[in-house]
Amino acid sequence: MTNVVVLNSQVHAKLRVHAQPSATLGDNQRFVAIVAGEFAVAALHYPLFFSKDADTGRFYCGAMLGFDANENLLLEEQRGQKIYRPLNLQRGPFYTSGADLAIDLEHARVASSGETALFDERGEASAYLKSVIDLMNDLKIGAERTKQFIDGLLQLKLIEPLSLNVNFDDGSRREITGLYTVNHDGLKALPDAQVLDLFRRGYLQLIYLQLASLSHVSTLARKKNLGFLGGDPSRPPRT
Amino acid sequence: MTHRIQSVVIVGGGTAGWLTAGIIAARHQGRMKTGFSVTLVESPNIPIIGVGEGTWPTLRSSLQKIGVSETEFFRNCNAAFKQGAKFARWTTGGADDAYYHPLMMPQGFTQVNLAPHWLANGAGRSFCETVTPQGQLCDDGLAPKMITTPEYQAVANYSYHLDAGKFAAFLQRHCTEKLHVRHVLADVDEVLQSEQGDIKSVRTRQAGEMAGDLFVDCTGSASVLLGKTLGVPFKPCSDVLFCDTAIALQVPYDSDDAPMASHTISTAQESGWIWDIGLPHRRGTGYVYSSRHTSDDQAQETLLRYLGSTHSHLTPRKIAIRNGHRSTFWKNNCVAVGIAAGFLEPLESSAIVLIELSAKLIAEQLPANREIMDIVSQRFNDVTQYRWGRIIDFLKLHYVLTQRKDTAFWRDNVDPATVPDRLKELLRLWKYRSPWFFDEFDRLEEVFPAASYQYVLYGMGFRTEVEAEDNLDSQGMATKMLRDNVALTRQMRAQLPKNRELINKIHEYGLQSI
Numbered sequence: 001m002t003n004v005v006v007l008n009s010q011v012h013a014k015l016r017v018h019a020q021p022s023a024t025l026g027d028n029q030r031f032v033a034i035v036a037g038e039f040a041v042a043a044l045h046y047p048l049f050f051s052k053d054a055d056t057g058r059f060y061c062g063a064m065l066g067f068d069a070n071e072n073l074l075l076e077e078q079r080g081q082k083i084y085r086p087l088n089l090q091r092g093p094f095y096t097s098g099a100d101l102a103i104d105l106e107h108a109r110v111a112s113s114g115e116t117a118l119f120d121e122r123g124e125a126s127a128y129l130k131s132v133i134d135l136m137n138d139l140k141i142g143a144e145r146t147k148q149f150i151d152g153l154l155q156l157k158l159i160e161p162l163s164l165n166v167n168f169d170d171g172s173r174r175e176i177t178g179l180y181t182v183n184h185d186g187l188k189a190l191p192d193a194q195v196l197d198l199f200r201r202g203y204l205q206l207i208y209l210q211l212a213s214l215s216h217v218s219t220l221a222r223k224k225n226l227g228f229l230g231g232d233p234s235r236p237p238r239t
Numbered sequence: 240m241t242h243r244i245q246s247v248v249i250v251g252g253g254t255a256g257w258l259t260a261g262i263i264a265a266r267h268q269g270r271m272k273t274g275f276s277v278t279l280v281e282s283p284n285i286p287i288i289g290v291g292e293g294t295w296p297t298l299r300s301s302l303q304k305i306g307v308s309e310t311e312f313f314r315n316c317n318a319a320f321k322q323g324a325k326f327a328r329w330t331t332g333g334a335d336d337a338y339y340h341p342l343m344m345p346q347g348f349t350q351v352n353l354a355p356h357w358l359a360n361g362a363g364r365s366f367c368e369t370v371t372p373q374g375q376l377c378d379d380g381l382a383p384k385m386i387t388t389p390e391y392q393a394v395a396n397y398s399y400h401l402d403a404g405k406f407a408a409f410l411q412r413h414c415t416e417k418l419h420v421r422h423v424l425a426d427v428d429e430v431l432q433s434e435q436g437d438i439k440s441v442r443t444r445q446a447g448e449m450a451g452d453l454f455v456d457c458t459g460s461a462s463v464l465l466g467k468t469l470g471v472p473f474k475p476c477s478d479v480l481f482c483d484t485a486i487a488l489q490v491p492y493d494s495d496d497a498p499m500a501s502h503t504i505s506t507a508q509e510s511g512w513i514w515d516i517g518l519p520h521r522r523g524t525g526y527v528y529s530s531r532h533t534s535d536d537q538a539q540e541t542l543l544r545y546l547g548s549t550h551s552h553l554t555p556r557k558i559a560i561r562n563g564h565r566s567t568f569w570k571n572n573c574v575a576v577g578i579a580a581g582f583l584e585p586l587e588s589s590a591i592v593l594i595e596l597s598a599k600l601i602a603e604q605l606p607a608n609r610e611i612m613d614i615v616s617q618r619f620n621d622v623t624q625y626r627w628g629r630i631i632d633f634l635k636l637h638y639v640l641t642q643r644k645d646t647a648f649w650r651d652n653v654d655p656a657t658v659p660d661r662l663k664e665l666l667r668l669w670k671y672r673s674p675w676f677f678d679e680f681d682r683l684e685e686v687f688p689a690a691s692y693q694y695v696l697y698g699m700g701f702r703t704e705v706e707a708e709d710n711l712d713s714q715g716m717a718t719k720m721l722r723d724n725v726a727l728t729r730q731m732r733a734q735l736p737k738n739r740e741l742i743n744k745i746h747e748y749g750l751q752s753i
Contacts, residue, residue: 056748057386159753178387180753 003105006097009123015103016114017092019128021078021085025092025108028075030066032086035142036149038063039206041084043213045074047220050150050159050180059150059159059180061210064220067166067174073223087135087142096136149203156194158186158207164217169225181214182207242609245275248451250427250441250464252281254403254591255577256457257410259598261305264418266602271419278421279414280441280449285426285459292516292523293321293503293588295686296342296398299391301595307413309390310749315409317402317518319742322373322383322395324503324587330699332507332643338365338698339502340587341373342396344690346727347720354673354693356717358705366697369721372728377502379732382741390750395731398588400503400516400523423449427458430468437572437609438464452609455601456575460582465565465575473581475563479635479657481648482511482562482584486538486555487525490546501738505586506545507641509533510648513545514585519742527560527584532648560584562631568623569616572609574601581627586637589630592686597623626686632662633687633695639666640699669696673703 021027031051034042039061042048046063053060063086065072077083093107103110118129125133153159160183164176187207190198198204247263249256256279264277302312312318323341330336345353353370367374373395376383383397414420425443433439440450456464465471477483492499504515511528526542533541535557543551564581568574576597583589600619606612639658643649651657665674674689674696696703710717736744 052387052751054387056744057388057751058748059751154752157752161753 001106004095004097004102005105006100006102007094007118009119009125012103013119013123014112015110015118016112017116017118017128018109018111018114019092019116021075021089023070023072023075027078027089028070028072029089030069030071031062031064032088033060033062034086034088035061035139036146036206037138037142038084038087039209042086043209045077045083045216046086046213047216048210048213049162051178052180059154061146061150064179064217066220067176067224071224073220073227087139090135091132091139094132094136096140101133101136149206152198152201152203153182153207156186156190156198158183160186166217166221168221168228170228182210184211241607242452244452244606244608244612246451247277247453247455247605248441248449249277249279249455249457251457251459251577251579252279252407252411252422253457253459253577254407254410255459255579255594256281256455257407257414258301258591258594259455259457259576259601260414260420261410261418262301262595262598263602263605264414264420265305267605268418276421277419278423278449278451280423280425280427280443280446282426283424283445292400292403292518293324293514293585293591294398294401295588295592295595296393296396297592297595298398299393301599303391305413306417307410308752310745312399312409313742313745313750316406317520318406319400319499319518320383320501320738321398321400321503321516321588322377322501324505325377326505326507326637326695326698328507329505329512329637330640330642332645332649338694339367339374339377340691340694340698341367341371341377341502342398343371343373344396344688345370345693345720346724347716348690349676351713351716351720352673352675353717353720354675354697354703355705355710356714356721357697358673358703359707359710367694370724372724372731375728376731376735377500380498380500380738381732381735382501382738383735384741385734385736386741386744386748386750388750389753394735397501400518402518425449427463430464432468435571436469438468452572453605453612454573456573456579457577459578460561462565462575462579464573465568465570465579469570469573471565471567471570471575473561473563474566475561476583476631477562479631479659480562480584480638481529481531481652481657482527483560484530484535484538485525485527485558485560485584486535486542487523487558488542488546488550488553488555490522490524490550490553492521493549496739498737499739499742503588507643508541508545509646510538510541512586513542517738519739519746525555525558527586529648532646532651564627567620568597569619572612574616574619576601580623583627583630583634586634587630587687589634589686593626593630596626596684596686628659628661630686632659632665633691635659635662636692636695637699640696640701642700669701669703671704673705 018025042063048063050059051062065074078085092109093104095102116128117126120126159180162179162181166174249260260277260279267275323339325337325339327337357366357369361369376395383395384393388394415422423446425446427441428444429442431439438454440448442448454464456462499517506513510533513526516523526538528538539555542555562583565575568580577594604615606615638652641649674692
């Protein structure tokens, strides 16, 4: 159940939320959509891929957080603010409705016990709410730029499917389909003029960030393997 | 001195003309720089017949090869999915009498023939349901793929239903804009021949004389080049296939979101059969009948009764059907494609697939020069003759297996004198062996593979004698494939969207190219 309404400083003056990363409040996602502006920070820790929206078939970019449904192997690091937390996790219960900020009142993060207020006593937006407004703006602008980036890659036939096969220490095996990556050979075969155009539009950097981020698949797999030894994969390994 | 084949002139611009132009031009793009050309001359005054709104899965690869986007094809041609055909009332004529001829092969078809296993143990379940999920998918009104499935790829094998008039216009744009096909709007007044009988040129009213090295006759039933000019006779097969008339009617849906079948529905009537094809915005229906067995008035009444009272104010369009084909298809430097080559009642949607196969053969085998053309044309004629023969056999199979005795039409259809010898022989053979790879099938690019014969034979209650011991060797594999089919059916039914829902999404979001 959702109940998305436009946020109003009078009606919602007392509203409080849980803003911290939490597996039970929506951070338990193995793949989270990200926008082009996040590539540089997200690629430091997550493998980035392209995938298709199940409803529209259209491509989007995302960061991989785990191998199984509802698995976020980096939750502890996100909680400790050791690594970047994707905007789509940070946004929590917030949406945009036209030019307005909206909130899902049925979202588990919205609760009177929440540690973070949206408005102060004078009805002014709290520092948290201001940061939400900024990040929702980044997401909105970022979505358009990301779409252009993807369309550009598709036109040049630079996106190709990739099938991930990962073996774990407990003997289990995951075959993850529905992921796509930049086709490096296709990129190398492009004429100079098109490469220069990709560079000028800032796409070449995004491309190399995505390609380089793939090495984090094995980092994530190691993390999952540690979980088999230590019990809870979301906890840091015991030393 | 050799006479190089550099200029292909196609006369006629329906589905046959434009599809042939596209297939030849796409295959020979590289030669365009060296003077090779494809020209299509089309009369501005002769309307397109627009037969055949059903196609075969071959059209997917044909469209892909000529560089068409499947999304654009769906949007511009009112295209919809086709997963096969449902034949109702063909066997007994009863209300519950129906079977599917789906486009998916039986599970594991290349490894094991499931037909004898079904014959031995399949009591109670239809052959189709036992060996493939596709009948179930059709029953459920599901699409054969998802919005995330790339263009031209399938979850369940499919072809299309389409609006033939729009299809020709769509191909025309693609051929002229992307494939460098020259389009000349002019009426052909005269065909000029050399002393050897080759066609030298066509003289047109609006564009003067147009010379060519190879002429493709796509002028429909007029067969202006092959028939009229080169005198190749038409060989009717009305002694085998009796239907000679069709009345067609396009009917709207009750509402914009009404369910849309993803298969052709073919319902047998007293003197023929009714087609029912779902396009996104309307249904195309028609009654194909034998005028020897019923009157036009009677036929119209039959069609309107089938459609129900809401459509009783509509008036169908009458179309003459001449089942048969030219005695040869490529003579001198002229080859006929489409209705100019022949026509068969659209019972198994063979019209467009024959265009594709012929065009592909011409494109692939295109002789380098006039000197070797007669070798190529001889081979083309052998293959094409064989294909027409097989299709006629296959269409007749639908009639000859009937148990209906209610009208003269059905009784006359099982008269042995009307059954081609080869089909008779196959039916005798199939009494003791079910059709599969090791028949003479699949020696060529078959229009209808052995699987199609299985679906029709066993869908219509035909029995092949099976000895249980013969099944022992392949029992393990058969058991596995039958289990796989159950699992696949469950998976596909859970995964696939409704047919109309997917079509709407393709219009809104498009399919991805990868």
